[in-house]
Amino acid sequence: MAKFKMIVSDPQTRKATVAELEGSKAQVLVGRSIGEVIDGSQIGFSGNKLKITGGCDKDGIPMRADVHGGAKKYVVLSGGVGFRPKREGERRRKLVRGQMITEETYQVNTVIFTGEEPEAKPPPAREPEIKVAPKPARPPEVQPKKAKPSKKPQKKVRKKK
Numbered sequence: 001m002a003k004f005k006m007i008v009s010d011p012q013t014r015k016a017t018v019a020e021l022e023g024s025k026a027q028v029l030v031g032r033s034i035g036e037v038i039d040g041s042q043i044g045f046s047g048n049k050l051k052i053t054g055g056c057d058k059d060g061i062p063m064r065a066d067v068h069g070g071a072k073k074y075v076v077l078s079g080g081v082g083f084r085p086k087r088e089g090e091r092r093r094k095l096v097r098g099q100m101i102t103e104e105t106y107q108v109n110t111v112i113f114t115g116e117e118p119e120a121k122p123p124p125a126r127e128p129e130i131k132v133a134p135k136p137a138r139p140p141e142v143q144p145k146k147a148k149p150s151k152k153p154q155k156k157v158r159k160k161k
Contacts, residue, residue, distance in 0.1 A: 002026040002103050008045060009053075009111045019044065029108060034065040034099040037113050051113040054081065056097070058106040063097045070100035 004026050009016045021029070021043060028042045032052055040048035055063045057072075062082045067073055074093050077083040082096045101108060 002030055004029060004101075004105060005107045006043070007107065007109045008050060009109070011111060029101050029105075030103065032101050034063060040112075049113040049115065050110040052101070053109045053111050055101065055105050055108040057104045061095055061097050063099060063101075063105070065099050067096055067098045068100075069098035070102035070105070072097055 001023065002021075004021045006019045006021050006029075007016055008019065025043050028038070029052075032038060034052050034054060037049050037051050040046060040050050043050070054065075061072060064075070064081050067075060072095055074095055075082075076091055077094050077096075078089075078091045079085055083092055083094045085092075097105075
């Protein structure tokens with residue numbers, strides 16, 4: 001029997017509510033994927049449509065939208081859900097879950113969906129810029145290096161008699 005903790009976020013009020021789902025209400029979510037829109041009345045949120053945005057299992061392993069299925073997999077990540085790189089260009093093999101909600105899923109994150117996706121506006125058309133390469137700087141005049149005095153005390157040389 002499936003049992004989920006469901007987090008429902010409202011982007012307009014910027015508040016989140018938590019609901020426990022068991023039995024037939026939880027079975028509605030099994031087999032759904034990240035990005036799907038479901039009717040909230042089936043789950044107990046009447047009058048709303050909910051978009052699934054993510055989740056995790058009981059061990060805290062996050063779900064990723066670009067991994068198919070619902071099983072755990074080791075994936076090489078360079079950022080995003082499941083991995084935060086410490087330095088630029090870092091990649092690491094991490095354990096993540098697929099995008100499908102299964103019996104092992106513990107938490108499901110959703111957002112109230114109004115049906116109006118913000119459209120990505122294309123950037124305004126501009127003429128290509130012509131970049132002029134800067135002139136190479138003249139190297140500074142090279143001066144001979146002076147011998148630095150050593151910091152070690154010099155040994156005294158004794159003359160033979």
